[in-house]
Amino acid sequence: MWGIVCFAPFDLDTRAVDRVTGGLGYGHVALAGGETDDYGRTLVIDASTVTRCVSRRPLLEVSHRVPFRVLPLEDCRDCYERAVEHLGEPYDLRQLVGFRPRPGRWTCSGLVYECLATEARARVRPWRKGWSVAPNDLVRAFGG
Numbered sequence: 274m275w276g277i278v279c280f281a282p283f284d285l286d287t288r289a290v291d292r293v294t295g296g297l298g299y300g301h302v303a304l305a306g307g308e309t310d311d312y313g314r315t316l317v318i319d320a321s322t323v324t325r326c327v328s329r330r331p332l333l334e335v336s337h338r339v340p341f342r343v344l345p346l347e348d349c350r351d352c353y354e355r356a357v358e359h360l361g362e363p364y365d366l367r368q369l370v371g372f373r374p375r376p377g378r379w380t381c382s383g384l385v386y387e388c389l390a391t392e393a394r395a396r397v398r399p400w401r402k403g404w405s406v407a408p409n410d411l412v413r414a415f416g417g
Contacts, residue, residue, distance in 0.1 A: 274305045274307065274315055274332075274343055275305055275306060275307050275343075275345065275346070275349040275350070275353075276304075276305055276343040276344050276345045276346050276349055277302055277303075277304060277305075277343070277344040277346060277385055277411055277415060278302060278303045278304070278305050278317055278332065278335075278336075278341050278342075278343050278344075279299040279301075279302050279341060279342045279343075279344060279408055279411065279412055279416065280299065280300065280301040280302070280303070280335070280336055280337075280339055280340075280341045280408075281298055281299065281300070281339040281340045281341065282298070282299075282300035282301075282339070283300070283301070283336075283337040283339045284337070286300070286322060287300025287301050288300060290407055290408060290409075291408070291409065293400075293407075294400040294401075294407035294408070294409040294410065295400055295407075295409045295413070296409075297409040297412050297413070299342075299408040299409050299411075299412050300408055301319070301321070301335075301381050301408055302319070302381045302382050302385050302408045302411055303317035303318060303319035303332075303335055303381060303385075304317060304318045304319070304349075304352060304353050304356050304384075304385055304388070305317045305332065305343060305349075305353075306318070306349065306350065306352075306353030306354075306356075306357075307350075307353075308329070308353075310331060314331040314332065314333065315331065315332040315333075316329050316330065316331060316332065317329070317330060317331075317332050317335055318353065318356040318357065318360070318384075319335055319381050319384070320362075320364045320365075320379040320380055320381050320383070320384045321335070321364060321381060322364060322366060324364070325363065325364045326360075326361055326362060326363050326364055327356070327359045327360050327361060327362045327364070327379055327384060328360065328361075329357075329360060342412075342416065344411065344412065344415040344416045345415075346389075346393065346415065347390075347393070348389075348390045348393065351390065352385075352388045352389055352390070352393075353388075355387075355388040356384060356385070356388045359379065359384060359388075362377055362378065362379060363377070363378050363379070364378070364379060364380070365378035365379055365380055365383070380405060381408065382405070382406045382407050382408050382410065382411055383405050383406060385406075385411060386406040386410075386411070393414075393415075396414040396415070397410050397411060397413075397414040398410060398413070398414070
């Protein structure tokens with residue numbers, strides 16, 4: 274599996290993100306790059322409040338067993354490799370409530386957005402001018 278994995282809201286934070294950013298039904302995103310662990314589980318890279326950093330985790334652990342959708346990307350391999358370079362960098366909870374991004378700190382959608390190729394980033398429009406990119410912004414840009 275390759276692409277942006279978009280998850281339905283599964284907790285208070287992700288429900289709020291979805292509601293505030295257009296209510297398309299997505300509150301978290303991760304990147305799938307065709308990797309599996311020793312047990313054959315699909316791995317994704319995400320930034321979340323659970324790990325408090327950018328991490329590589331099994332898809333089922335990230336999804337909390339909620340519905341998810343995979344948005345294919347033309348340059349997904351490059352995007353995933355760029356995300357790997359950020360493993361261990363801290364999560365930025367402040368961006369969830371409207372603060373501007375801080376260098377070296379990530380939200381799930383901010384990480385995905387930053388790792389996209391320039392042409393792909395041009396397709397993404399933040400839900401509110403001057404605010405961080407949200408999961409629903411990525412769905413609007415790549416998922417129709």
